[in-house]
Amino acid sequence: MDATVSWRGPRIAGLALLVLGVAALAATTQIHSAREGWSVSGPRFVPLIASLAIIGLAIAFQVRTVWRPDVELARFAGAESAQTHWATPAAIMGSLLGYVALLTPAGYALATAVFFTVTARVLGSRRLGRDSVVGALLGAGTSYAFTRWLGVRLPVGPWGV
Amino acid sequence: MVLPFAATLLDGFGAVLTPQNMLLAAAGVTLGTLVGVLPGIGPALTIALLLPLTYNFSDPVGAFILFAGIYAGGMYGGSTTSILLNTPGESASVATAIEGFQMAKRGRARAALATAALGSFVAGTLGIVALTFVAKPMADLAVQFRAQDYLALALLAFASVTTLVGRSMIRGWASLSVGIMLGCVGIDSLTGQSRLTFGVDQLGNGIDIVIVAVGLFAAGEALHVASKLRKSDDEELLDPDQAAEELADPDHMRPARWLGRSDVKRSWKPWLRGAAIGFPFGALPAGGAELPTFLSYSVEKRLTKRPEEFGKGAIEGVAGPEAANNASFSGTLVPLLTLGLPTSATAAIMLAAFQIFNLQPGPALFTKHSDLVWTLIASLYVGNVMLLLLNLPMIRIWVKVLEVPRALLYSGILVFATLGVYSLSGSVVEVLVMYAIGVMGFFMRRYEFPIAPVILGVILGPVMEIQFRRALVASGGDWGVFVERPLTVVLLSTAVLAIGLPYVTRLLARLRGRERPVHTRLALGDGD
Numbered sequence: 001m002d003a004t005v006s007w008r009g010p011r012i013a014g015l016a017l018l019v020l021g022v023a024a025l026a027a028t029t030q031i032h033s034a035r036e037g038w039s040v041s042g043p044r045f046v047p048l049i050a051s052l053a054i055i056g057l058a059i060a061f062q063v064r065t066v067w068r069p070d071v072e073l074a075r076f077a078g079a080e081s082a083q084t085h086w087a088t089p090a091a092i093m094g095s096l097l098g099y100v101a102l103l104t105p106a107g108y109a110l111a112t113a114v115f116f117t118v119t120a121r122v123l124g125s126r127r128l129g130r131d132s133v134v135g136a137l138l139g140a141g142t143s144y145a146f147t148r149w150l151g152v153r154l155p156v157g158p159w160g161v
Numbered sequence: 162m163v164l165p166f167a168a169t170l171l172d173g174f175g176a177v178l179t180p181q182n183m184l185l186a187a188a189g190v191t192l193g194t195l196v197g198v199l200p201g202i203g204p205a206l207t208i209a210l211l212l213p214l215t216y217n218f219s220d221p222v223g224a225f226i227l228f229a230g231i232y233a234g235g236m237y238g239g240s241t242t243s244i245l246l247n248t249p250g251e252s253a254s255v256a257t258a259i260e261g262f263q264m265a266k267r268g269r270a271r272a273a274l275a276t277a278a279l280g281s282f283v284a285g286t287l288g289i290v291a292l293t294f295v296a297k298p299m300a301d302l303a304v305q306f307r308a309q310d311y312l313a314l315a316l317l318a319f320a321s322v323t324t325l326v327g328r329s330m331i332r333g334w335a336s337l338s339v340g341i342m343l344g345c346v347g348i349d350s351l352t353g354q355s356r357l358t359f360g361v362d363q364l365g366n367g368i369d370i371v372i373v374a375v376g377l378f379a380a381g382e383a384l385h386v387a388s389k390l391r392k393s394d395d396e397e398l399l400d401p402d403q404a405a406e407e408l409a410d411p412d413h414m415r416p417a418r419w420l421g422r423s424d425v426k427r428s429w430k431p432w433l434r435g436a437a438i439g440f441p442f443g444a445l446p447a448g449g450a451e452l453p454t455f456l457s458y459s460v461e462k463r464l465t466k467r468p469e470e471f472g473k474g475a476i477e478g479v480a481g482p483e484a485a486n487n488a489s490f491s492g493t494l495v496p497l498l499t500l501g502l503p504t505s506a507t508a509a510i511m512l513a514a515f516q517i518f519n520l521q522p523g524p525a526l527f528t529k530h531s532d533l534v535w536t537l538i539a540s541l542y543v544g545n546v547m548l549l550l551l552n553l554p555m556i557r558i559w560v561k562v563l564e565v566p567r568a569l570l571y572s573g574i575l576v577f578a579t580l581g582v583y584s585l586s587g588s589v590v591e592v593l594v595m596y597a598i599g600v601m602g603f604f605m606r607r608y609e610f611p612i613a614p615v616i617l618g619v620i621l622g623p624v625m626e627i628q629f630r631r632a633l634v635a636s637g638g639d640w641g642v643f644v645e646r647p648l649t650v651v652l653l654s655t656a657v658l659a660i661g662l663p664y665v666t667r668l669l670a671r672l673r674g675r676e677r678p679v680h681t682r683l684a685l686g687d688g689d
Contacts, residue, residue, distance in 0.1 A: 009607070009608070010608060013604060013607075013608045016604070017335060017339075020339065020342075024342050024357060027356075027357045027358075027359060028356075028357065031349075031354055031355070031356050031357075032354050032355075033352065033354060035352075036352065040630075040633060040638075041629075041630045041633045041634055041638070042352070042630075043349040043351070043352045043354045043356060045630075046341065046345055046622070046625075046626040046629075047342065047345045047356055047357055049341075050338050050341040050342040050345060050622075051342060053334065053335075053338040053341075054335065054338045054339060054342060057331055057334055057335040057338060058335065060331050061331050061332070061335065064331065070329065072328075073329070073608065073609055076608075076609055077607060077608055077609075080389075080607045081607075083388075083389045084388045084389060085388060085389070085390075085391040086388070088387045088388055088390065088391060089384045089387050089388045089603065092383070092384060092387050092575070093384075093596070093600065096380075096575065096579075096596050097596075099579065100579075100589055100592055100593060100596075103583075103589065104589070112576055115572075115575075115576065116572045116573070116576055119568075119571075119572040119575060120568045120569055120572045121568075122387075123387055123390055123567065123568035123571055123572060124390055124391055124567075124568050125566060125568035125569065131568075131569065131572075134569060135572075138573065138576060139576075142576070142577075142580060146213065146580070146584065150213060150214060150584075152213055152584045153587060154580075154583070154584075
């Protein structure tokens, strides 16, 4: 066991994979299949195999952090962690969720302008004036082009754009 | 001898070569390059982001021409970023970046860009010629395919992609399993039962491949880059017009220019070899261009008369992989058009584009919509020519795009990713699913889980399942149906061989007393 590398990240990733597999397996048991049951030609068979494979591979992935450990992966993950500023992706996820929440009530153009300006700031830009102008042009421009020329219906909000 | 399809191909050119369609081709090439040149964006994502542009086309011909241009531009844009910024948009451009960026550092960026563009053109054209010859006979053969053969082919694609791409078999198979699981979401087409929707009605139609591709590639990449943006050093963007003497390279004291005679002499054989390697690899269900590009790179490194230049900017190391990359895509069109099997992310997005016009690629496409197939092939020729005419003279504009501040660039990518997915169905739930898949892509990058098997699982998982169940129902539940036809047996045996290959190569190396390399992208499953 290499004591110089951290295994915390790979173990958490393996655990997340295991949770995904268990959730998929639980959902597979909920598939209604009175006639076919668990038959190989029924609707449950492939989801069952996929979820069992995810669970099995998640366990194998966890085992490899202890037995014949994949040190190269742990080093790679460690190097990634050292370069990571966690607050940035977390803030971007927050602004993405805010973007979706704003789309319908505020309309596409305004929501895009706000999202663009906020995200640019999260990513380190300090030129608020420039970013908001670019965001407004991007929102209004794409809204106009997509609704007018491409026939895509985007949320208009109280301002009609 | 007049080829039987020559007349239909000429008809295809007839449909493409109108002023309106030429304008569409030019617009496609320009847009494709504009998006493809953005760091971290490959052709698959370029096409996925620009897919909504075709929604309003009543005629698929115009849409295909636009798409062929977007694809050609996206591919070229990827090589520009690799050469000038050392930031490949996709794994297939990594080999180009190795020598291309070194060439640019020595003041030879224009030569690197030119050999990449010309190599793409030559190999793309050769690939399309090969496609022209192979597609129809292959479609005729594909008519005889039965459900069990399709199943075996899907299994072969799974086995080859999972074992050949990436470093670890466990992570490769885990990615594939997640992809198959995502492909199961929605209403089961044979029984009408809802599966893995977790009670969310909007997931009844399944998770579209565009949602998965945009989530994994655009949102995942944006989050990944964003997480490191504040702690990373500034990228080094090289000016293609900067002459060698300004870069103080004593070996190349001459002004920056496009290809010289010696460059062409050193490039043409790698172009042809790259095309010869790329096309068959693309045509096999082995998933994309990563393997042929690295293979081409190592072939050129082995054959060169100037091995000392490799690693310092050898033009052969740009010419070969770029040619292989382009020819590989023409190859992926063979299983896509003839069998309806997309074996790469780009091909999967192309399939989505077909489906927008209610067209289903496969053997029937050649009989029912033969005119459209040949129009698409003619569009690819035209896109290639247009790329060459437009892009090299416009290199200054593409460099300006690379100078866009990263904060604005990635904010814009997220805006277009959201727009692309929202345009699909106007569903906010699908946008949220795309974000969730983006978070998954972010963590996959951090722990080196390969992305390609997820995409393949989403695309081919449902195909495999339906064919598997059909074969069993047709045979009355008799498993012998999977070994009764020689074609099925050959395909299944090849899949088993593909799984065993990494272990055999490692065993052979051990028997020969060789150490395995410390870290190579294409070391077969050496993580396990």
